[in-house]
Amino acid sequence: MTTAPPRRLDPAAHAADPHPILHAMRAQEPVYRHVEPATGRVFWYLTRYDDVRRALADPLLGRQIDRLPPESAARHRAWDRDPLPMVRRSVVNLDPPDHTRLRRLLAPAFTARAVAALEPRIERHVADLVERMNGHEETDLIQELALPLPTLIMAELLAIPRRDLPLLRRWSDGMLRGRDRRHGMEYIAYLQRTLTERRAHPGDDLMSQLIEGDLSRAELLSSVFQLLLAGDETTANAIGNGLLALLRHPGQAARLRAGPELIDAAVEEMLRFDGPVGHARPLYALADVDIGGTTIPRGDTVLPMLVAANRDPEVFERPDAFDVARAPNRHLGFGHGIHFCPGAALARVQLRAVVRALFRRHPGITLSAADLEWTPDLFVRGVRRLPVRLCTHIDGVARPTYGRAILDVKGSSPEKEVERHDLRREGSVAHGRNSDRFRGAGIGAGIQRPFPRGSGHAGVAQGQDSRRAAGGAGALHRRLDHPRGDAAELRAGHALRLRPLVRVGKGPLAGLRGRRRGPPTLMGLPARHMAGRYST
Structure with a gap:
């Protein structure tokens, strides 16, 4: 322990940025002894990583006051004045x-x-x-x-x-x-x-x-x-x-x-x-x-x-640099x-x-x-x-607010069964037939249920009767599960074009028929070509 202690650590004064004084404490007195003037209670501040990690694992340092000798435990209870x-x-x-x-x-x-x-x-x-x-x-x-x-x-x-x-x-x-x-x-x-x-x-x-x-x-x-x-x-x-x-x-x-x-x-x-x-x-x-x-x-x-x-x-x-790619990162948060x-x-x-x-x-x-x-x-x-x-x-x-839909597909062929169609409550994104089924209008409208069986549209194709989805065109965040288990996500701000599905099997989109045959597409590419992961 050095003999040149830093300034006293004042939590209220240093709440916004405690790091300069903590750096000083670590450099000058990493095991820093502080005595409360009013009570004489002794606190030891540990600021080095190794010391902190060691203390948190040391069985000789406990959290239960009643494990201390009775007189010492009584003093700590009086100091703490625990309200609850x-x-x-x-x-x-x-x-x-x-x-x-x-x-x-x-x-x-x-x-x-x-x-x-x-x-x-x-x-x-x-x-x-x-x-x-x-x-x-x-x-x-x-x-x-x-x-x-x-x-x-x-x-x-x-x-x-x-x-x-x-x-x-x-x-x-x-x-x-x-x-x-x-x-x-x-x-x-x-x-x-x-x-x-x-x-x-x-x-x-x-x-x-x-x-x-x-x-x-x-x-x-x-x-x-x-x-x-x-x-x-x-x-x-x-x-x-x-x-x-x-x-x-x-x-x-x-x-x-x-x-x-x-x-x-x-x-x-x-x-x-x-x-x-x-x-x-x-x-x-x-x-x-x-x-x-x-x-x-x-x-x-x-x-x-x-x-x-x-x-x-x-x-x-x-250590004072914020780096979202930091590795390794053995923090003690x-x-x-x-x-x-x-x-x-x-x-x-x-x-x-x-x-x-x-x-x-x-x-x-x-x-x-x-x-x-x-x-x-x-x-x-x-x-x-x-x-x-x-x-x-x-x-x-411009990056318009957009919705997200999730389709789990067992393969890229439309003959494969669509297992799940979950439209998350993030907003209408398209002009579709019967789009009065959307709750709300335009971008940001809440979609709270999938389209019913035989509804006649996939929720993203151009169509008629888009009364309540006017202005709802936008980018869609869509994930497809491919045969090899990869996910594809559409980056925000890009246009989406889906070819209508044909002969969809037993899933909740069963009965949908499109004007053209072909597998689902993202930005004009078949799903099998979108095996990489893209996101915002």
């Missing part, structure tokens, strides 16, 4: 063996297979939220997209009625952003009523599964509370911070539009560059422990600074060790869906404010508002 102690028996606050038992109950809901099954539903929610922003030149991405989406997803997993979500949103905002304990108590009272009702009438949902598990009442209440908040504020900050990074680096956003295969790497970079959690939950030294050559005494508090670890130049080349975020896969899917949908629909989107207000601390870290100007063109080249 009744919801602290969740997996994020416990150590083994209780942590292991709770995590085992939660794990099945967040496996890769379970999250993959949720992805189509997540994409539909994202499409709906982005659709609602259409017609507005400016909007706030936090209020209109980043906050509602995670709440919708987690509420569905727990079977929380959608009509109650505005209340939960208000309580969550008041508790986390307004620091108002009354909102927290109202939130908890609501969950207690809901748990009582669910015990009497269980269903096929995560809350019912937890009720049937080996949990105390405090653990059950704490777990549901934590799931809703973690799926709410933390994921919302991941989305908001990630979108902000893209908007502040238009060159990288353009690079991602040109190379959609970079989306997974881009998501990881968003989580590294400005992750949703500034530091891990406080760890308590259960014994004297050595970290980075410094001995931390038993009973002291350790704060592993995730945002500092993710900018460590010893691990990340050009979701933590490490036994407390690695159980919902990491779910958060990644939501972030990926948001970036794809938003920049596909509004490729020319830009920030409309330079100075942004951040949350006042570095624990759960994000912007309160993200005002943007929506734009469907880039560099003066």
